[in-house]
Structure formats: structure tokens, C-alpha cells
Amino acid sequence: MADDRVPMTREGYDKLKAELDRLRNVEMLEITKRVAAAREMGDLSENAEYHAAREDQGILQARVNDLSDRLARAVIIDPSNLPKDTVVFGSKVRVVDLDVDEEETYELVGPGQENPDKGRILSSSPIGQGLLGRKKGETVEIPVPRGTIRFKVLDISAGSI
Numbered sequence: 001m002a003d004d005r006v007p008m009t010r011e012g013y014d015k016l017k018a019e020l021d022r023l024r025n026v027e028m029l030e031i032t033k034r035v036a037a038a039r040e041m042g043d044l045s046e047n048a049e050y051h052a053a054r055e056d057q058g059i060l061q062a063r064v065n066d067l068s069d070r071l072a073r074a075v076i077i078d079p080s081n082l083p084k085d086t087v088v089f090g091s092k093v094r095v096v097d098l099d100v101d102e103e104e105t106y107e108l109v110g111p112g113q114e115n116p117d118k119g120r121i122l123s124s125s126p127i128g129q130g131l132l133g134r135k136k137g138e139t140v141e142i143p144v145p146r147g148t149i150r151f152k153v154l155d156i157s158a159g160s161i
Contacts, residue, residue, distance in 0.1 A: 005075045007089045007123060008110030013074050015112045020067040023060060031057045070111055077110070079158060087134045089123045092159040095131070095151040098139070104151075106131065107159040 008016075035057060038050035079090035087093050092107045108123040108131065121128050127149070130142030134153050142149045 004073060006070050006073045006111060007075050007077045008112065009079065009090070010076055012110045012112040013071065013076055016067055016071055016074075019112075020064065020071065023064050023067070027060055028057075028064070031060055074110075082158075084158065085135060085156065087131045087153065087156055089132075090159045091131075092157045093131055093134075093153060094155040094157075095153055098150040098152055103154070108132070109159070 031053060034053040035050065038047055038053050041047055041049060044050050077089050082088045082090055087108070089108055089110065092105060094103060094105045096103050105119050106127065107118075107120045108128045109120045110123065114120050114122050123129070123132065126144045127142055130140055130149075131151070131153070134140055136153050136156055139150065139152045142151065
């Protein structure tokens with residue numbers, strides 16, 4: 001899975017890059033100062049401030065590593081060059097859930113742009129993967145953790161990304 005490419009728009013890439021720069025250049029410096037200040041308080045074996053600062057530093061480093069990895073695997077996609085009649089990264093897809101007869105609209109986006117409350121889902125999510133490559137009028141069954149969802153694709157349009 002480490003060599004999987006991560007599709008994203010220029011906007012999504014820039015957003016993740018800015019977050020990574022902020023984590024490395026602002027937050028990491030603040031935590032390093034906290035660790036140094038706590039170290040000066042004396043005995044490290046009983047120093048709660050020191051242990052909390054080191055734990056925060058580890059969590060932050062893990063986030064930095066994750067963002068660095070995603071950015072290294074990023075493939076910048078220009079949505080204007082993608083097909084309009086097939087569900088692809090960047091598409092806005094209107095579907096009907098055949099089991100509950102409700103319409104849903106999903107926009108397939110990359111990391112840093114997801115917002116499930118606004119229907120913006122990762123193209124790598126189970127629903128995103130199930131919809132990729134589909135055309136208007138097709139029915140698809142998508143296995144998800146709570147069972148299987150059956151959708152009929154009603155419309156495909158260019159997303160707002």
C-alpha cells in the first residue's frame with residue numbers, strides 16, 4: 001500500500017503542504033521548547049510535564065510523517081481533463097439508494113478536501129471506489145462495513161474542485 005498514488009487537486013496538495021509546513025515550523029518548535037523547559041525541572045522519571053511534552057511530540061511527528069508520505073505519493077489531477085460521462089476523481093455523482101429510495105450526491109475528492117457533511121468523500125473510500133468507472137444509469141452494489149449499499153447512478157457532472 002505504500003506505493004499507492006494519492007490523487008488530489010492542486011488546491012488539496014497546497015492545503016496539505018501548508019499544514020505540513022505549519023506543523024514542522026511552528027508546532028514542532030513549540031513542543032521542542034516545552035520538552036527543553038520540562039527537562040530543566042529536574043528528575044525526568046517523575047516529571048509529568050516532560051512525559052506529556054514527549055508524548056505530544058511523538059503524536060505530532062506521526063502526523064508529520066503521514067502528511068509527508070501522502071504528499072510524496074501525490075498525483076496532481078486537473079479535473080478539466082477528465083471524462084464527463086464516467087465517474088472519476090473530481091466527479092459529482094447523483095445517485096439513488098435503491099434500498100431506501102433516497103437520493104444522495106457525492107463529490108469524489110482527494111485528501112484534505114473531504115467533508116462528508118457536504119457530500120465530499122474520498123475517492124479512496126468504499127463508496128468512492130464503488131462509484132469510480134460507473135456511467136449514468138448503471139446500478140452498483142458497494143460492500144461497506146454495515147452491509148451492502150445498492151445505488152443507481154442518476155447523473156454525473158464536474159465537481160467544484
